[in-house]
Amino acid sequence: MLPKVRVVQWGLGSMGSGIVKLLLNKEGIELVGAIAHRDTKIGKDLGEVLGLEKKIGVIVSSESDPSQAWRGRDVDVLLHATCSTVKEAFPQIRKAIEDGLNVISSAEELAYPDAQNPERAKEIDRLAKKHGVSVLGTGINPGFVLDALIIMLTGVCFDVKRIEATRVNDLSPYGPTVLNSQGVGTTVEGFRDGVAKGTIVGHVGFRESIRMIADSLGWKLGKVEESREPIVTKVKRETPFVKVEPGMVAGCKQVGRGIIDGEERILLVHPQQIHPELEGVETGDYIKIEGTPPIDLRIEPEIAGGIGTIALMVNMIPAIMNAEPGIMTMASLPIPAALLGDVSTKIRRKG
Numbered sequence: 471m472l473p474k475v476r477v478v479q480w481g482l483g484s485m486g487s488g489i490v491k492l493l494l495n496k497e498g499i500e501l502v503g504a505i506a507h508r509d510t511k512i513g514k515d516l517g518e519v520l521g522l523e524k525k526i527g528v529i530v531s532s533e534s535d536p537s538q539a540w541r542g543r544d545v546d547v548l549l550h551a552t553c554s555t556v557k558e559a560f561p562q563i564r565k566a567i568e569d570g571l572n573v574i575s576s577a578e579e580l581a582y583p584d585a586q587n588p589e590r591a592k593e594i595d596r597l598a599k600k601h602g603v604s605v606l607g608t609g610i611n612p613g614f615v616l617d618a619l620i621i622m623l624t625g626v627c628f629d630v631k632r633i634e635a636t637r638v639n640d641l642s643p644y645g646p647t648v649l650n651s652q653g654v655g656t657t658v659e660g661f662r663d664g665v666a667k668g669t670i671v672g673h674v675g676f677r678e679s680i681r682m683i684a685d686s687l688g689w690k691l692g693k694v695e696e697s698r699e700p701i702v703t704k705v706k707r708e709t710p711f712v713k714v715e716p717g718m719v720a721g722c723k724q725v726g727r728g729i730i731d732g733e734e735r736i737l738l739v740h741p742q743q744i745h746p747e748l749e750g751v752e753t754g755d756y757i758k759i760e761g762t763p764p765i766d767l768r769i770e771p772e773i774a775g776g777i778g779t780i781a782l783m784v785n786m787i788p789a790i791m792n793a794e795p796g797i798m799t800m801a802s803l804p805i806p807a808a809l810l811g812d813v814s815t816k817i818r819r820k821g
């Protein structure tokens with residue numbers, strides 16, 4: 471019998487708990503450890519922490535000694551879903567890399583760490599090569615809709631002149647961390663103040679997506695410009711976490727422009743708001759490639775971001791285990807596919 475793929479999950483928030491539930495239904499994968507940030511979860515059985523009906527025999531470890539979750543257990547992959555930036559993620563994934571674990575992370579900046587953190591990217595690549603493991607940042611966006619999918623579509627083009635892509639999504643399912651980072655529930659002045667102070671960051675990932683696209687096409691990226699504008703509601707909108715009166719901010723419209731040879735050749739647009747349907751806005755993912763042939767892809771409604779991210783984190787396990795050591799991206803690995811059947815049969819065991 472082939473050995474099962476042995477996995478540890480770090481981060482038991484929305485993504486982490488979804489990943490665990492998905493892993494428990496996969497054949498040929500064994501979840502052998504979990505790490506949480508919140509004290510309320512540490513030392514408990516993971517089944518209890520996630521509100522499952524049965525214990526699953528994995529005791530949740532603390533972030534203060536993460537290697538407890540993988541020490542002596544011959545772990546293949548760490549799945550990491552705690553944060554967005556390379557600065558935050560690096561100290562967490564470093565120990566795992568040094569201990570010989572491959573890493574897949576949902577941290578947005580890790581989708582293309584060279585874009586904003588070139589020194590750190592070199593360091594991660596060096597460490598990964600030294601310890602013979604591979605590291606990937608993935609997720610719905612960055613990691614799929616506004617980069618990998620676009621790049622894949624250009625694969626049928628003779629030439630590409632310009633790319634314009636829009637993701638219109640609904641923020642209603644998200645909790646306070648996401649809503650606050652998008653400025654939902656603020657006044658327009660409060661929104662502008664938050665953007666200026668860096669407390670309202672909007673979407674993290676345009677710089678990574680734009681670099682991934684440009685590098686894949688061999689376009690020399692001059693600069694990336696970004697803007698964030700408030701989406702002001704005309705009607706009352708409400709979620710379990712926020713009430714937004716008419717005239718207040720229901721979301722953030724973010725635009726990213728990749729300038730190549732002085733021209734805007736990559737335009738990414740991402741309006742995110744709660745209950746867009748209340749003002750007749752339908753969600754969707756739209757990709758237009760001006761090239762030969764021209765391509766106009768429309769996906770309605772939007773690909774569900776949470777489900778998509780959880781799926782990619784798990785579906786990329788064989789690709790990262792089979793990869794060469796070093797930093798990988800969604801553009802450097804085989805195209806993603808749903809992970810059906812016995813996962814252990816998809817692994818090329820080394821040695």
Ligand SMILES: NC(=O)c1ccc[n+]([C@@H]2O[C@H](COP(=O)([O-])OP(=O)(O)OC[C@H]3O[C@@H](n4cnc5c(N)ncnc54)[C@H](OP(=O)(O)O)[C@@H]3O)[C@@H](O)[C@H]2O)c1
Nearest residue numbers: 481482483484485506507508551553554576609610611779
């Ligand atoms: N690339 C993409 O497309 C993509 C998509 C989705 C998410 N992401 C990113 O992936 C990361 C994880 O996403 P997520 O949705 O799982 O985030 P999350 O629910 O906020 O959980 C992330 C971390 O925050 C901790 N946390 C959550 N609520 C907390 C609270 N009330 N008090 C203290 N700590 C709390 C969790 O602790 P515990 O470990 O104790 O649970 C977990 O370690 C985020 O940075 C997100 O931006 C990227």
